[in-house]
Amino acid sequence: MPVTSTTICFRNIRLLAQIESVAPVVVAKKENCALVVRDGKVVKTVKDSGIRAGQYDSVVDLKGRAVIPGFVDCHTHLVYGGDRKEEAEKRATGESYLEILKQGGGIHNTVEATRKSGEEELYQTARARMKRMIQLGTTAFEIKSGYGLDLETEKKMLRVGQSLRDKLKVPVNLTYLGAHAVPKGWEREEYLDWVIENLPAFRGLADAVDIFCEQDVFSVKDLRRLFLRAKLLGFHLRAHVEELSHQGGCYEAAKLGALSCDHLEHALPKDIRAMQLSGSVAVLLPGVTFFLGGEKIAPAHSFIDAGVPLALATDCNPGSSPTYNMQTILYLAAFLYRLSPDQALAAGTLGAARALERHKEFGGLLPGQRADFNVLKTDDYRDLFYYFGDNFVDKTYLAGEMIR
C-alpha cells in the first residue's frame, strides 16, 4: 500500500527561522509568510498572499504570530533521583560548589539518590521534567548519565533516556558520563581505569562519551586517556571543561575532535583557537553562572568572533542549574553575555542542533528539516527578551503536529 503524503500549510505567520548559527549569525525574518510542511518536514516557505484554496491538505491560520524553531536543549542531566534544595540554600550563605563537593555533599547526594531509585521511579520523575520542558518549547534533547558511577546505575539512567525518546517521540541524544565524579570509596586513577575498561558496555546505549575535567575531579591527562579509547570505539566526544577554573581540558578535547566543549567560563584565546580549528561547538550554560553565582562569564563574543558555533542549553541538573526553561536560558544568555536576540535564538536552536551533529535534521526550519516549532503569544519574538521572565510559548509543534 502506498504511504499517503499529507501537506499542511501554516499560514499568516511571522517566521524567525532559516537560521545560520555560525558567525555572521543570520535569522531570516519573513512577515506575512506561510510554512509548508509535508509528512512532518518543512518543504518551503511561501508568501501568505499566494496561498490558493485546495492547494494543501490542510491550512492552519496562525493569525500573525511569531513562529520560531523549537528549542534544542543540547546539555542536560535530567535523569536523577532526589533534589538538592538544601545545598542551594547553603550556597546562598556563601559555601562554594567545590567546598560542598569536598565535604562529600553535592553530586554524591544525587548519586546516592539515583542509585536507590528504581528504574520506573527514575523514568516517571524524568518524564515529568521532560514534559514540562516540552511545554516550555523544547523539542529536542541531550541527556547524560553520570549519577550512577557504577555499571548498573549508569545503564539504568541511559535506558530511562531511551524510554523517554521512544515514548515521548522527541529526538534525544544520549551521552555516557561515567567520568562525572570519583565515587566514594574509589581512588581517582583506579576509577578512571574502570570507566575506560567498561566503555564497550555502553555502545548502543549512548552515542557520546563525556567527562568533567576540573580541579580535584578529573585531569587533562584523564580526559586524554578516556577520549583516545572512546574515539576508537566510535563514540562522539563531549567535555565539561574550563568551568570553575582553567585546566586545559578544552584545548585537549578540541585537539581530539570533540563535538562540543561545554561550560567554558575560563576559556582562553588559545582554547578558542583550538575549537576554531577542530570545528567543536561551544555549549554555554548561563543557568549555571546564574545559579552558582560564579564571577567568570563565558566569553561568548570571542567564540562568535572566531567563527566557533555557539550553543545554549539548560544544563538541567539538581546541583548547578535545576531550571527546565530554555526561554529563561535565552534571556539569561542575552543579558549575561550581551547577545542580541538573534544571536541567542540561533544558539538555542540551530547552534544547539549542531552540538548534537543533527543540524541537518532540525533546528532552523530549513527545507528538509523536521517541522519542530513554537508559535509564540506575540508577533514579536524579541518580547521574550524584553518582557523577560514571562512564558511566550503558546503552542508547540513536533514534526508538524501540535502537542499543546
Next chain:
Amino acid sequence: MPVTSTTICFRNIRLLAQIESVAPVVVAKKENCALVVRDGKVVKTVKDSGIRAGQYDSVVDLKGRAVIPGFVDCHTHLVYGGDRKEEAEKRATGESYLEILKQGGGIHNTVEATRKSGEEELYQTARARMKRMIQLGTTAFEIKSGYGLDLETEKKMLRVGQSLRDKLKVPVNLTYLGAHAVPKGWEREEYLDWVIENLPAFRGLADAVDIFCEQDVFSVKDLRRLFLRAKLLGFHLRAHVEELSHQGGCYEAAKLGALSCDHLEHALPKDIRAMQLSGSVAVLLPGVTFFLGGEKIAPAHSFIDAGVPLALATDCNPGSSPTYNMQTILYLAAFLYRLSPDQALAAGTLGAARALERHKEFGGLLPGQRADFNVLKTDDYRDLFYYFGDNFVDKTYLAGEMIR
C-alpha cells in the same frame, strides 16, 4: 438590612506567611494548616485536623499546596505609551542608558508616545499589563506618573491609575513623578520651579511625590526643594536615588522622612545609617540591574543587617525593566543579592507593603489583613527559586476570592 458575614476556610495548605520583613526576617511555616477568612480578611490560622463539618460557610481544599501572600509590586511605571525594544538592542551593543538619554532617546521617546496616547488607549495597554501581572501573582501595586512632564499628561496618567484601581479592584497607590526628567525645551531649574508650583494640582490624584535624583537629571538640592514643599502639602515622599552613581539623594531623602528610597545600587554606609534612623524602606529593583547590566549590585545585606526594611519590585517600565513578573524579580534578587528564599519572599510581600505604608492592610496574611494570596503549583515554595524561570502560581485570591 444587616450585612451577612461569610467565613471561608482554606484547608489542607502549607502556609508561608505571617511574615516579619524587618531583620531578623521571619516567615512562619505551617504544614497541615488552614486559613480562616471572613469577609475577605484573614481571621486566623488553625490546624487542619481540627476542622469540623458545618463550622464555616464554605471549605476549600487546597490539597497540600504551598500558600504565600500575594506579591506587592511597590515600584512601577506601568502606565506608558509605546515601547523601547530598539533601545534595548542598542544597549546590547554597548551604549549606556545615560548616553542614550543624552542623545534625546530613552525616556524622551516614552514621553512623546505617552503624550500622544489617548486616555482610553493608555488605560487599555496598562490594563493588559496589570492583568498579566495579577495572573503572575501580584495583588497590590504602586504606579508612578512621570512620562508626561506636563500638567495634562501627568494628570492623565494618574487618572488611568485610578481607573485601574477602581475597575480591577486591587490596591493601587499612586505617585506623582513630575520630576522624572527635564522635558525637551526646558531648563532644569525652570522646569523644577514649574513642578513645585504645580504640586497642589496633584493632591487627591497621588498620595506620594517622587524624583529621579541622578547625574545630569535632578540634583540633591532639587530633591530637597521639591520634598520640603511636597511634605508641607501632605504628600508621602519617595525617591529614585543612588542608581547609576552616588549623588547623596538617599541621605537627604531619608533625612526628610521619605517613606522609601528606591534603587540604591550605589548606597554608602552613611546612607544606610540615615535610612535606619528615619525608618525609610529600601526598595531594590533587581530587574534593572539585570536589564541594564550595571556593574554595581545594591548592598541588600547591609540594609538587612542595619534593620532597614527591604522591599522588592519590578520597576515595570519600558526603558530599564519591562518585566511583569514578581516571581522573576524574587529569584533574580535571590541570586544577585544572595538572599535566602525567606528573605526574598518577605521583601516581595510584607516588605513591599511597608514601602507603601499599607503593611497593616496586606502583605503577610496576618490576622486582620486582606486575604490576598497565591496558591502555588507545588508544596514547596522554594521551587520558585530552585527551578528558576518557571511560573509557580496556580491560583490567585484577592480578598478571599479566586481571580484565576
